[in-house]
Amino acid sequence: xxxxxxxxxxxxxxxxxxxxxxxxxxxxxxxxxxxxxxxxxxxxxxxxxxxxxxxxxxxxxxxxxxxxxxxxxxxxxxxxxxxxxxxxxxxxxxxxxxxxxxxxxxxxxxxxxxxxxxxxxxxxxxxxxxxxxxxxxxxxxxxxxxxxxxxxxxxxxxxxxxxxxxxxxxxxxxxxxxxxxxxxxxxxxxxxxxxxxxxxxxxxxxxxxxxxxxxxxxxxxxxxxxxxxxxxxxxxxxxxxxxxxxxxxxxxxxxxxxxxxxxxxxxxxxxxxxxxxxxxxxxxxxxxxxxxxxxxxx
Numbered sequence: 001x002x003x004x005x006x007x008x009x010x011x012x013x014x015x016x017x018x019x020x021x022x023x024x025x026x027x028x029x030x031x032x033x034x035x036x037x038x039x040x041x042x043x044x045x046x047x048x049x050x051x052x053x054x055x056x057x058x059x060x061x062x063x064x065x066x067x068x069x070x071x072x073x074x075x076x077x078x079x080x081x082x083x084x085x086x087x088x089x090x091x092x093x094x095x096x097x098x099x100x101x102x103x104x105x106x107x108x109x110x111x112x113x114x115x116x117x118x119x120x121x122x123x124x125x126x127x128x129x130x131x132x133x134x135x136x137x138x139x140x141x142x143x144x145x146x147x148x149x150x151x152x153x154x155x156x157x158x159x160x161x162x163x164x165x166x167x168x169x170x171x172x173x174x175x176x177x178x179x180x181x182x183x184x185x186x187x188x189x190x191x192x193x194x195x196x197x198x199x200x201x202x203x204x205x206x207x208x209x210x211x212x213x214x215x216x217x218x219x220x221x222x223x224x225x226x227x228x229x230x231x232x233x234x235x236x237x238x239x240x241x242x243x244x245x246x247x248x249x250x251x252x253x254x255x256x257x258x259x260x261x262x263x264x265x266x267x268x269x270x271x272x273x274x275x276x277x278x279x280x281x282x283x284x285x286x287x288x289x290x291x292x293x294x295x296x297x298x
Contacts, residue, residue, distance in 0.1 A: 006084060009038045010048050011155045015163040015278065020249045021262070023269035028276045030168075031252060031262075032160060035284035039080040040073075040104075042156070042282045046179050047077030049151035050140040051085060062086035065137035069093070069124035071176065072101040072209060073283050074142050079108035090137060092124040098209070100287035122218050142177045143220040149183035156180060157187025160278050168195060170272070172265045172279040174211040174257040175199045175231075178223040180280060185227040199228040200257075200264045206236035210257035210282055232267060234260040240293055242266075243285065247294065253285035256293065 013036045018029040034042035054060045065088040068078055075091040082089035089110040096117040115123040132139055142148050173181040185197040201213045243259025246252040258281040265279040
């Protein structure tokens with residue numbers, strides 16, 4: 001008898017209809033619950049795919065040290081994958097990441113290196129480059145690795161099509177490394193070119209975990225602007241407020257970028273009729289509790 005292993009639990013996440021947050025105009029809002037992955041986020045998909053494909057190519061072997069710059073969720077997912085497969089994992093991240101994220105990585109056995117909040121992900125990526133140049137380890141490189149979007153092409157996008165029985169009209173996703181939106185867009189557009197793909201980035205001055213507005217020099221090489229039909233700027237307060245709404249009105253405890261995705265989906269819903277709007281709930285909200293974002297309002 002075949003029994004599944006933890007890798008088999010990655011993907012095939014639920015797609016659920018919102019019941020209390022209305023979209024009006026006969027629209028349906030559907031949340032893809034990526035927090036149901038075993039390490040708690042959408043990043044479980046590319047983490048497992050990048051590691052497994054690198055092994056298959058002979059680029060890495062168990063016992064190697066892997067180095068990756070991350071804002072949090074990819075690091076947690078890679079730490080899980082490394083624990084499963086027998087790798088040493090070194091993760092470089094901004095010090096502003098929540099304590100839950102740091103502790104999750106450490107729990108899986110990863111070594112953490114933090115850079116200043118001001119330096120952010122750009123500084124983390126620069127440090128990873130320097131460590132690789134010194135020969136301190138190998139890198140899967142989520143920002144340039146085609147196995148990242150491929151995991152969403154084979155998984156997230158296809159699942160969305162199948163779970164909506166091909167009725168999806170709009171797909172809304174926050175953009176960080178952009179792997180999710182790149183892969184899902186390709187899968188969905190191949191099936192129906194009229195599906196509108198909406199990407200989300202933080203407005204100037206906003207700091208939203210998991211969503212990035214990259215300087216040109218740091219734009220992920222996997223990103224192809226032609227696969228995104230529209231980009232919306234999301235405010236920090238807007239993302240946080242809609243994150244709280246998901247928990248308090250729908251019972252979906254999710255992170256800040258998921259609140260941003262809901263806000264974007266509601267904006268889209270104001271402009272269309274009879275639409276089936278899918279938005280990505282990137283991770284679980286329990287890794288943000290120490291930030292105070294869910295605290296009752298005074």
